[in-house]
Amino acid sequence: MASNFxxxxxxxxxxxxTNTDLHLLVHVLDWFNQFYQATIPHSIWLECQLALAEGFTxxxxxAHAGKPIDTPIDLEITLNPDAIELKIWDSGIGFDxxxxxxxxxxxxxxxxxxxxxxxxxxxxxxxxHYTTDQxxxxxxxxxxxxxxxxxxxxxx
Numbered sequence: 473m474a475s476n477f478x479x480x481x482x483x484x485x486x487x488x489x490t491n492t493d494l495h496l497l498v499h500v501l502d503w504f505n506q507f508y509q510a511t512i513p514h515s516i517w518l519e520c521q522l523a524l525a526e527g528f529t530x531x532x533x534x535a536h537a538g539k540p541i542d543t544p545i546d547l548e549i550t551l552n553p554d555a556i557e558l559k560i561w562d563s564g565i566g567f568d569x570x571x572x573x574x575x576x577x578x579x580x581x582x583x584x585x586x587x588x589x590x591x592x593x594x595x596x597x598x599x600x601h602y603t604t605d606q607x608x609x610x611x612x613x614x615x616x617x618x619x620x621x622x623x624x625x626x627x628x
Contacts, residue, residue, distance in 0.1 A: 480509060485550040490528075492536040492543045500528050500547065507549060512556065516617040519596045520556045526589035527560040527611045535564025535609065546608075555598075558613040566604030 488503055490496050504524055508517055524547075531545050546561040573590060593600055599614040 479511075480507070480551060483550055483552045485548065487546065487548045489544045489546050491541050492532050492539055492545060493541050494529065494532050497525060497528055501525060503547070504549060507551060509551065511618075512551070513617050516556070516615055520558060520613070520615050523593045523596045523600075523613050523615070524558050524560070526592050527558065527613065530589045531560055531562040531564070531611070535562035535566075537564075539563070554618045555614055555616045558611075560611045561608045562611075563608050566609045567602070569602035
């Protein structure tokens, strides 16, 4: 996986906008992958890629269900020296993420569609939340890496 950019000065933030179309997931991932930096562990990058794919798919399938294909989804990536932040904005009706996750049954098998994407994001992210206002909703995902990563902190 190579970046189209030389080493970026961090923090670095970039945004794009796409239509509500699952066929555009390949383009969303191509856009994301062009910002990969060798200082980010490949496994962390892949987890963020998965979280982005799940978040985008949820926005298309659920938040924008029944909306025209030209309904925009805004995407933002921020690369920090120790974390990757992803933001996905939709214009759906929104929902209470914490309440939804509390009432989600554990999937008994991989065939279950209900909540799988959110469970994947929950397992992948160090932090994530969903905010709603009168205009749009934002799924904000944070994944740490490096010395300040929660997985790198020793518990004694």
